[in-house]
Amino acid sequence: CSSPDSFSCDGCGGPRTCHYRFRREVQMFIDNSGTSDSIDEDDLAAGYTNSEYFYASVDNGIVMRSPSYGFKTSTNTSYVRVELREMLRRGDRSIRTQGVNKNNWVFGAASNQEQASAGGVDGELNVTLAVNNVTTSGENYQIGRLVIGQIHANDDEPIRLYYRKLPGNDKGSIYFAHESRVAGSDEVYVEMIGSRSNSSSNPSDGIALDEKFSYRINVTANLLTVTIIREGKDNIVADLDMSNSLFDEDDQYHYFKVGVYHLNNSSDPDEYAQATFYEIRNAHTGYATCE
Numbered sequence: 333c334s335s336p337d338s339f340s341c342d343g344c345g346g347p348r349t350c351h352y353r354f355r356r357e358v359q360m361f362i363d364n365s366g367t368s369d370s371i372d373e374d375d376l377a378a379g380y381t382n383s384e385y386f387y388a389s390v391d392n393g394i395v396m397r398s399p400s401y402g403f404k405t406s407t408n409t410s411y412v413r414v415e416l417r418e419m420l421r422r423g424d425r426s427i428r429t430q431g432v433n434k435n436n437w438v439f440g441a442a443s444n445q446e447q448a449s450a451g452g453v454d455g456e457l458n459v460t461l462a463v464n465n466v467t468t469s470g471e472n473y474q475i476g477r478l479v480i481g482q483i484h485a486n487d488d489e490p491i492r493l494y495y496r497k498l499p500g501n502d503k504g505s506i507y508f509a510h511e512s513r514v515a516g517s518d519e520v521y522v523e524m525i526g527s528r529s530n531s532s533s534n535p536s537d538g539i540a541l542d543e544k545f546s547y548r549i550n551v552t553a554n555l556l557t558v559t560i561i562r563e564g565k566d567n568i569v570a571d572l573d574m575s576n577s578l579f580d581e582d583d584q585y586h587y588f589k590v591g592v593y594h595l596n597n598s599s600d601p602d603e604y605a606q607a608t609f610y611e612i613r614n615a616h617t618g619y620a621t622c623e
Contacts, residue, residue, distance in 0.1 A: 373419045393608040398594040415591030420451035440553040441580035452616025460546040460611040468499040470598035472530040478605040479593035503538025513578035
């Protein structure tokens with residue numbers, strides 16, 4: 333079967349409780365290692381919130397807010413983030429977080445053995461959101477940018493989906509990056525709305541702050557398809573062939589990430605990135621738990 337996971341918010345006229353089947357990675361809480369804490373999927377499903385960085389909005393969304401500076405999820409990253417990490421194990425701690433196992437998924441071009449071992453095959457992520465705030469200061473290449481969705485592999489990222497709005501522009505751009513596993517290869521950038529340039533003019537068909545829109549990330553075999561969806565406008569679709577990127581090899585596992593991956597660590601200290609998420613749905617062929 334193909335199974336969706338999602339979040340929902342309950343409550344009317346009072347505190348809202350939100351339920352998830354993702355794991356969240358948070359940047360701002362010190363633990364014994366000096367890095368950020370992770371809130372596990374059971375706590376999220378029980379309605380975990382944080383009043384400053386992760387909470388229900390008045391219009392029944394989930395606000396994720398990330399400052400420019402704070403603790404990181406690992407020593408391999410330079411940036412702060414507030415993100416949900418897909419967890420197909422749904423609270424079963426006998427299944428490891430990493431690896432080709434029932435917590436993660438593989439490409440449909442992977443071997444039959446890998447597909448049988450994984451929690452799902454191929455994947456689709458559907459998200460509705462509004463970006464509320466971006467930075468206006470810092471290094472030119474970092475100003476106004478954040479990642480709003482990803483596919484993460486063992487060590488690489490088949491896709492990072494960006495929103496970027498520069499100071500002086502009323503609207504922002506959408507583009508994505510593809511990172512191949514081939515040694516020495518350059519990342520591939522695909523512009524979908526506007527430009528990723530550090531001096532881009534106002535994109536005529538761009539997306540303003542607080543404007544709701546949706547995106548869909550789909551992987552079928554080795555084909556990556558990204559769709560931007562807006563009410564009253566034609567969908568914008570981009571395809572990328574990943575056949576030569578080596579993500580279908582044995583031992584390569586994947587998971588979606590959704591949230592605010594804040595790619596500015598040079599802004600004024602009081603600046604931050606923020607987005608509100610209204611729908612997050614994931615689906616995979618063969619995912620064992622169906623709703």
